[in-house]
Amino acid sequence: MKLTFTSTETLDIIYSQKNIPPVLNAILNQKTLQERVETKFLASLRAKSTFADWGAALSAMDPTAVLVNEKSIPLSELLEKKAGALNDLKEVQFDVNGTDLLAYEKVSNTPADLPIISVIIFIKFNENKIDQLRIAATGVSKSAYTLADFSKDFSGKTLDKPLVKTIAGQFKKEITPVDTYMGSAEYRKEMAGVLIERILSKKINGEM
DSSP: EEEEEETSSSSSHTTTTTTTHHHHHHHHHSSSSHHHHHBBBHHHOOTTTTHHHHHHHHHHHEEEEEEEEEEEHHHHHHHHHHHGHHHEEEEEEOOTTTTTTEEEEEEEETOOOOOOEEEEEEEEETTTTEEEEEEEEEESSSSSSSEEEEEHHHHTTOOOOHHHHHHHHHHHHHOOOBBBTTHHHHHHHHHHHHHHHHHHHHHHHHOO
16 A cells, blocks of 8 residues: 655645555544644654654654655654754655554543553564564653664564564563653553553454
8 A cells, every 4th residue: 555645734634545544543533633734744743742652653664754855765764863854854655565564552541531651563574474573652761752673683483472472571671661640660661561462462363
């Protein structure tokens, strides 16, 4: 599936696209109509705290960022550069296959049902074996979200129950949650592992 978001279109235009992946649709659905109408795609990338789940999902998928000079680089590379680098963004291009896994789980504990912890997993498979594996999570560090790319670690492996435990454990080692009134650091770390195991177990069991 080919999909393009331009830097100037609003989140509501993106939300209205028929072929937008369900995970991205669900994340945008958590925002009000006014927020979606008033926020352009480029602005959403800059406002990492306000659009944490959105940024995490895009980072996990890591589409191709096309710059105004027509140069193409991974979006994650552009996001890691100085904030001004985003001014050069023209559009992002997605190439999502039907065999890819893009899944989202969250723990919500706020009056607005906003997540205090969320996990987005993106896996590309090659003949039923992992080719790429990227996990992003919100609420697990001082930053808006944390991204871990495990592609090199698990490439060529089959997703099974023992591997699910390994992946969850490895991600928990990557994150550095902080204590807040909504949840202790230990709770956040454990719940991140629980959400990862929940998503991957559903995949193994054919539930997604």
